[in-house]
Amino acid sequence: MLMTPGPTAVPEPVREAMSRELINPDVDPRFRELYGRLTERLATAYGVDPDDDGVADGSDDAARDVVALGGEGILGLEAAVASLVEPGTEVLCLSNGLYGEGFADFVESYGGDPTLVAAEHDEPLPLDALDDALAADDADFDLATMVHCETPTGTLNDIGSALDRLEAADSEILTVVDAVSSLGAVPVPTDRIDVCLGASQKCFSAPPGLATAAVSDRAWAAMDERDPHSLYANFLPFRDVSDGFPYTHLTTEVVALDAALGLLLDEGLDAVRKRHEAAAARCRERGAELGLETVPGPERSSPTVTAFEVPGRASEIQERLREDHDVILATGLGEGAGDVLRVGHMGHNARVDRVEETMDALAAVL
Template identity: 60%
Template sequence: MADTTDCLAADRLRMTPGPTEIPAPVRERLAEPAPNPDLEPEFFTCYRNLTDKLTRIHAAGPAGEAPATPDRDTVVLGGEGILGLEAAITSLVSPGDRVLCLSNGLYGDGFADFVEQYDGEPVRCGVPWDETLDPDAVEAAIESADEPFDVATMVHCETPTGTLNDLEPILDVLEAHNIISVVDAVSSLGGAPVPTDRIDICLGASQKCFSAPPGLATCTISDRAWDRIETVETGSLYTDLEPWRTAAAEGEEWFPYTHLASNVLGLDAAANLLLEEGLESVFDRHEAAATLCRDRAAELGLDPYPASHEACSPTVTALEFSGSATDLQERLRTEHDIVVATGLGELEDDIIRIGHMGHNARPERVERTMDALAAVLE
């Protein structure tokens, strides 16, 4: 039998920007007997309760308060977070449609790739990866276009660079031009306020700030997004959002495919933890963890990758490293049993990334990580 000691290391600290550490109450819920998600009425009730909780979490403002009656529907798809991004494009974009793709990172560029994959025409509006999206550039791109845009895409937190975009001024521009907004908030939902009440499709994932296992994508969808979705013929089953408008509704208890029952139970437990703590407290905890991480990094002579501290995300810190980031990552794992991430793509060996999101956004975890980083650097 193969030795699994290394991959099952109980004391290992995984300070990655997703998947994150899964707390005990979530693990206990995952261990419950799995219901049949197609046949047992209780599961449909659990699913509806979960979507209600997620709607409140998605809609939470800076003070952690959500509207009493949020005006967005939330659905939970059976697939990793990327499924939500692809499903949004599949469901909104017909062949030949021009889509404004705002980008300052890998996942912003990825939206344009999806548009091309589904025979749309992406029009890219980008800035350097260490900067944030520029509302003036967005306005100029819209005004100079030969034809109007119906859909625009962007990312809230670019996980590979730790950059957090200020969405409000961008949404102001899109609303003024009546453009449907699609936002990847996978790495910020549940860890930072997201103006979901102004976003037509806002996308999240279970394995980031929710601290549940990978396997579920969350989507909040506005009425006008639903109206457009119903006009688009996707030719797809798994990435089509349209059937989810009525799935699991009272009196229409069905799913487009067999749902991931145990994952749904785990995400429900994770949502309970966030709501019990209080979202304002959750957001404050993430800000404190991020500040501690960057203060300790400054003591070590390490600077954040984003050009300004205001652009740094409260959920992940990306630090520039003049040596080999992959070698540093390996030494942290083998010498200190701590897992961190490096950059992605061309930045793989130039950036070390520390995830202080979800259950890991706690000072003792950040301190242990930075102590180990200091020891390795010395």
């Protein structure tokens, strides 16, 4: 049983959809219809009303175009930077984890000038340090990046407070948020974010292969001004696909994500979120019974993933769970890889019965 925080288990109706006859995306008009339905469903998941020209709350400020690029979720992070950063672009990278820090690496690789405002991986976002960076005499940021759910530590970040500070300091700063591991299971303030990133293989429970984004008008304008040099790591070619796609799209992955979103929306976003909360609560309750502590503490842990502290034992426990119980969990990433064991109660796997089976196996191993 796959209980990792992405890729997640793919439900049978999605697998069945993938097995149907292939649609050629370059010549078959049915593919454009399929892609259009996919982006409408994505808009609903993002909280943008597809029936109101992409406007979620009746204001132009909330308008977003939703796109789906062919590539694993990390493509979205790089494409956001590649589309908005050029030599000399000043970028504030707010971080308390591996992916937050990774934004700074992308910025450097595209010639930008990153300012990393970082906390330790088990700490909250450094909001006081953010205030200091924004108030500095030489502060002149074009862009700010942050991560909603830092999957390696199971941390759900308070991005609302960070956005408040950015808007108060300089409303012209564009914002990029990695919501890859929260979108579809946790409310995301998409209407306050210029580029909000998602992916197929996390809470949507489709296979890895599509990077998604909701993009504001002012972000599109900034991309037009910068004229990105990459074709693949570039959102602009997907802004208008009425005359075709920039490359042969990943047809089967589009079919899969469309089917997965259909299941999610049939269930209802509120019901899906409650299901994630219930699964997370039970996972942590069972963990506490086993004497396990979570990395960031329960008040900052994400409904999509629980990271348990198992100093020095993560790989051993992971192997025994896989070999003896056919349960697959993930270890940590980066420096703490050997000290963290992660349970992904995310997407299709956010179900109490699956959590119970997983924790029964973990109890037997421990």
